Structures are given as C-alpha cells and as structure tokens.
Amino acid sequence: xxxxxxxxxxxxxxxxxxxxxxxxxxxxxxxxxxxxxxxxxxxxxxxxxxxxxxxxxxxxxxxxxxxxxxxxxxxxxxxxxxxxxxxxxxxxxxxxxxxxxxxxxxxxxxxxxxxxxxxxxxxxxxxxxxxxxxxxxxxxxxxxxxxxxxxxxxxxxxxxxxxxxxxxxxxxxxxxxxxxxxxxxxxxxxxxxxxxxxxxxxxxxxxxxxxxxxxxxxxxx
Amino acid sequence: xxxxxxxxxxxxxxxxxxxxxxxxxxxxxxxxxxxxxxxxxxxxxxxxxxxxxxxxxxxxxxxxxxxxxxxxxxxxxxxxxxxxxxxxxxxxxxxxxxxxxxxxxxxxxxxxxxxxxxxxxxxxxxxxxxxxxxxxxxxxxxxxxxxxxxxxxxxxxxxxxxxxxxxxxxxxxxxxxxxxxxxxxxxxxxxxxxxxxxx
Numbered sequence: 001x002x003x004x005x006x007x008x009x010x011x012x013x014x015x016x017x018x019x020x021x022x023x024x025x026x027x028x029x030x031x032x033x034x035x036x037x038x039x040x041x042x043x044x045x046x047x048x049x050x051x052x053x054x055x056x057x058x059x060x061x062x063x064x065x066x067x068x069x070x071x072x073x074x075x076x077x078x079x080x081x082x083x084x085x086x087x088x089x090x091x092x093x094x095x096x097x098x099x100x101x102x103x104x105x106x107x108x109x110x111x112x113x114x115x116x117x118x119x120x121x122x123x124x125x126x127x128x129x130x131x132x133x134x135x136x137x138x139x140x141x142x143x144x145x146x147x148x149x150x151x152x153x154x155x156x157x158x159x160x161x162x163x164x165x166x167x168x169x170x171x172x173x174x175x176x177x178x179x180x181x182x183x184x185x186x187x188x189x190x191x192x193x194x195x196x197x198x199x200x201x202x203x204x205x206x207x208x209x210x211x212x213x214x215x216x217x218x219x220x221x
Numbered sequence: 222x223x224x225x226x227x228x229x230x231x232x233x234x235x236x237x238x239x240x241x242x243x244x245x246x247x248x249x250x251x252x253x254x255x256x257x258x259x260x261x262x263x264x265x266x267x268x269x270x271x272x273x274x275x276x277x278x279x280x281x282x283x284x285x286x287x288x289x290x291x292x293x294x295x296x297x298x299x300x301x302x303x304x305x306x307x308x309x310x311x312x313x314x315x316x317x318x319x320x321x322x323x324x325x326x327x328x329x330x331x332x333x334x335x336x337x338x339x340x341x342x343x344x345x346x347x348x349x350x351x352x353x354x355x356x357x358x359x360x361x362x363x364x365x366x367x368x369x370x371x372x373x374x375x376x377x378x379x380x381x382x383x384x385x386x387x388x389x390x391x392x393x394x395x396x397x398x399x400x401x402x403x404x405x406x407x408x409x410x411x412x413x414x415x416x417x418x419x420x
Contacts, residue, residue: 016273016412061302063274063309063411070408102398108408126399 001031002041009042013050016067018074025075035082039116043079047072047116051206066105069112069205076116089120091216094136095146096124098160103150106183109205110146117209119216130163137177143216144178146208147198155185156196165197178215182208222251224337229256229294231341232263232287239263239287241294250293255341257304260287260296262346265413272413274301305411308352312416313406314397315354321395325419326354335367354416 005028012020025038033041050068080087093114095107104126114121122140124132128147137145145164149155156162161181168174181198193201200215202208222228227250231242242256243249252260264270269277269285276285276298284295319325332353334342344361347353353361364370375381397403410416 014273015271061274061298061305063302063305066408067273067411070405104398104401104404105407108404125401 002033002037005031005033006042006045010046010049013046013068013071014053016064016071018067018071021071021075022078025079029082034084035079036084036087039076039079039083039087039118043072043075043116044118047113047209048206051113051204055204055206065109065205069109072116073112087118090118090213091144091220092120092122092140092142093144093146093212093216094122094124094133094140094142095148096128096133097126098147098149098154098157099127099129099163100157100159101149101151101154101183102126103148103183106150107146107148110148110182110202110208113205113209114212117213119209119212130159130161130167133164134167134171134173134177138173142177143219144180144212146180146182146212149181149183149185151183152185155181155183155192161196161198176219178219180208180212180215222253224253224255224340227251228253229260229287231343232256232259234263234267241287248293249288249291252296252300254338255343257300258308258350258352259343259346261301261304261413262343262349264296265350270301270413274298274305274411274413276301301413304350305413308350309407309411312351312354312410313403316406316410316416316419317397317400317403318395320402320419326356326416329354329356329360332356332361333364333367334361335364337365338363340365348415350413351410351416 005024009021009024012024025042028038028042029035054065054068095111097104097107111121111123122136122142124136133145133147147161147164149160154160161179164179168177168179178199179197180200180202181193181196182202186192186201187203190201200211202211224230224244226245227247228244229241229249229252230244233240241249244253261270264285265272271277280297283292284297286292286295288294319329340363342363344353344358348355375385378384
C-alpha cells in the first residue's frame with residue numbers, strides 16, 4: 001500500500017499538481033496511515049527525490065522548482081496539524097533577504113524545503129537590516145541565520161552578510177550562530193560565500209536544506 | 222522577440238502540423254508575445270505540453286519546431302519556463318489587486334489589455350493557459366497603443382486634465398513586491414491551466 005501511495009504522490013508532485021498531492025495524502029490518511037507516516041515516509045523522501053530529479057534534468061524549469069517547494073510546504077503544514085505530538089524539530093533558522101534586496105522567491109523555495117524537512121523557519125521578510133537578523137536569531141534561539149541576496153551589491157555589500165558577521169563577532173556570538181547564504185551571485189562565484197563571512201552556501205532549495213541541517217548539527221550534535 | 226516583421230503572432234493547429242502567421246506575412250524569425258501564448262495553448266491542448274510546463278516527450282536540443290523546416294519556430298523548455306513566470310506574475314498581480322479591492326473575477330466589467338499585446342492576442346488561448354481570468358470574452362477589450370491614444374486624448378480634449386485628476390484620485394498604487402500574499406499567489410499561478418478562483 002505504502003509503495004502505491006509513494007508512487008502516486010511522487011507523480012502528483014512531479015506534475016506540480018497540488019490538488020492531486022492533497023488527494024493522495026488525504027487518501028493515505030483514510031487508508032490508515034498516520035500523519036507522521038505521511039510526512040516521514042512519503043513527503044520528505046519525495047522532496048529529496050524531486051529536487052534531485054529536477055537538478056539532474058536539463059528540461060526541468062524554475063517554475064517547477066517553485067511549485068514543488070510550495071506543495072511540499074503546504075502538504076507538510078496540513079499533516080503537522082494532525083500530528084499526535086509536536087514533531088521533533090531538527091533546529092531553527094531565521095531567514096530573510098539582505099538589506100536592500102526585495103527578491104523574496106528564492107527564500108520561499110528554501111522555506112518550503114526546510115519546513116518539509118522539519119526545520120523550524122522564522123521568516124523575517126525582505127530588506128532585513130543586519131542588526132535584525134542577529135536580534136531575531138537571539139530572540140528565537142535559532143542556530144542558523146539564512147541570508148538571501150539576488151544582486152551583486154546586496155550579496156557583497158557592507159550592509160548585508162558582511163555586517164551580520166561583524167555584529168556576531170562584536171557581540172561574541174560567533175559560536176552560537178552559523179550564517180548561510182544563497183542567491184545568484186553566490187552561484188556565479190562559488191567561493192564568494194567565504195569572502196563575505198558566511199559558513200555555507202547552497203545553490204538551490206534542497207541543497208540549502210542539507211547545508212542548513214549540517215550546520216545545525218555542528219551546533220546541536 | 223518584439224512584435225516586428227517576421228515575428229510569429231498567431232498559431233493554430235492544422236492537419237499534420239501548425240498554421241503559423243507572422244507579422245508582415247514573411248519568413249518566421251521568432252515568437253512575439255501573442256504567438257508564444259498561442260503556441261503554448263495549442264501544444265497544451267494537444268497534450269504535447271503538460272500543465273507543469275514540461276514537454277510530454279522531451280524535444281531534444283533542437284527544441285520543438287512548429288515548422289520542422291524552420292529552426293526559428295523552435296520552442297524550448299526554457300521558453301515555456303519564462304512564459305510561465307511572466308504569465309504567473311501577471312495573473313497573480315490581477316488576483317492580488319482584486320482581492321485587496323474586496324472583489325472577485327465576476328465583478329470585472331471591463332478588462333483592458335494594452336500595449337503591443339492588444340493587437341493580436343487570442344483571448345481564449347490567454348484564458349486557457351491562465352494569463353487572463355475566465356470571464357466572458359466580450360468583457361475583454363484589446364486596446365493596442367492605448368498609452369499614446371490616452372495622451373492624445375488628454376491633450377486634445379477640453380477639460381481632459383480634470384478627467385485625468387478624477388482618475389488619479391480614485392487610483393491607488395500598490396507595491397506588490399512587498400506583499401507576501403503576492404509571492405504565494407505567484408507560485409499558485411505558475412501552472413499552465415485556467416486562472417483558479419480567488420482564495
């Protein structure tokens with residue numbers, strides 16, 4: 001039974017058909033699967049499978065990427081509401097776009113994947129000042145600060161990630177938080193993340209999930 | 222490409238192939254907006270394109286040529302992707318503004334399509350792929366060169382500036398890039414299917 005559900009669910013996600021994905025998970029519940037089973041045995045493996053498939057597939061497109069992440073996130077939210085006990089959270093991330101940057105969609109893909117991977121996400125929105133990244137990370141006791149920057153000047157500028165790093169250093173918080181970055185400029189120059197003071201970077205949503213979970217585990221073994 | 226001579230502006234299915242119309246009725250050099258909408262709608266109706274934006278059969282490195290003899294008629298996955306993102310942004314913008322105004326699609330009495338699109342847009346195709354909402358087609362007005370015509374009217378009509386001021390007073394600018402609801406709506410509108418009901 002589980003195999004058939006997984007197959008039907010993967011097909012729905014691959015076709016970016018949200019209604020079909022909801023129908024499969026509802027049916028799985030009706031057939032006696034728990035919401036936990038649906039998330040851990042169906043949804044999470046599907047996120048990984050899909051992102052691998054999309055990354056390898058030369059015909060896959062960005063629109064598909066957006067829709068896949070949204071489906072994962074919405075299905076997970078529906079299932080979480082039915083969990084018998086609150087799920088074990090891997091860790092917590094504050095995420096936002098860099099100061100001066102209003103491009104929010106890359107961040108949305110990452111958020112969708114993170115939620116499906118049981119990482120708690122605090123969305124700080126767009127155009128987030130460096131101080132706020134740090135203040136919110138402290139307030140929410142997060143492990144990772146995730147900064148999205150889609151333009152060269154917001155990715156490399158003095159008011160973006162560099163400033164987040166400087167504040168962490170000045171406040172003696174560097175061993176409490178890791179910084180991860182994403183966005184077009186980091187894809188063009190794969191060493192740029194180090195230059196701006198980040199601990200990691202990721203090219204896409206699912207890679208971001210992996211990098212962030214690894215960084216969380218460094219702080220929370 | 223821009224709506225210039227040689228741009229494919231209309232596509233229709235034809236026995237064993239596709240009828241392609243170009244601006245200036247000359248050799249096809251690429252697609253302009255309305256031709257791209259037609260091509261996507263026709264391929265979608267035939268099942269060659271799926272609602273996800275993928276080709277049912279990957280067309281290979283040469284793309285899918287509507288005219289096998291002319292490489293400039295090729296459609297690539299990346300073209301469909303760019304189209305999905307453009308139409309998703311447009312439809313989501315309309316949906317978000319309407320929602321903000323407390324209205325629904327059925328409340329729209331006139332939908333004015335301006336710019337070069339207004340020349341040759343096939344409304345049924347634009348609705349099938351989810352660029353325009355599913356309202357009665359006779360409520361959609363195609364107005365090419367509307368901006369210049371509006372300027373002309375403003376300058377030539379006595380009291381035109383008062384009309385203009387009255388319009389400005391009931392117009393509100395909304396920065397969609399600051400609305401989280403717009404982002405969500407954008408992703409919802411990426412699929413190649415008719416615009417869904419407002420949430």
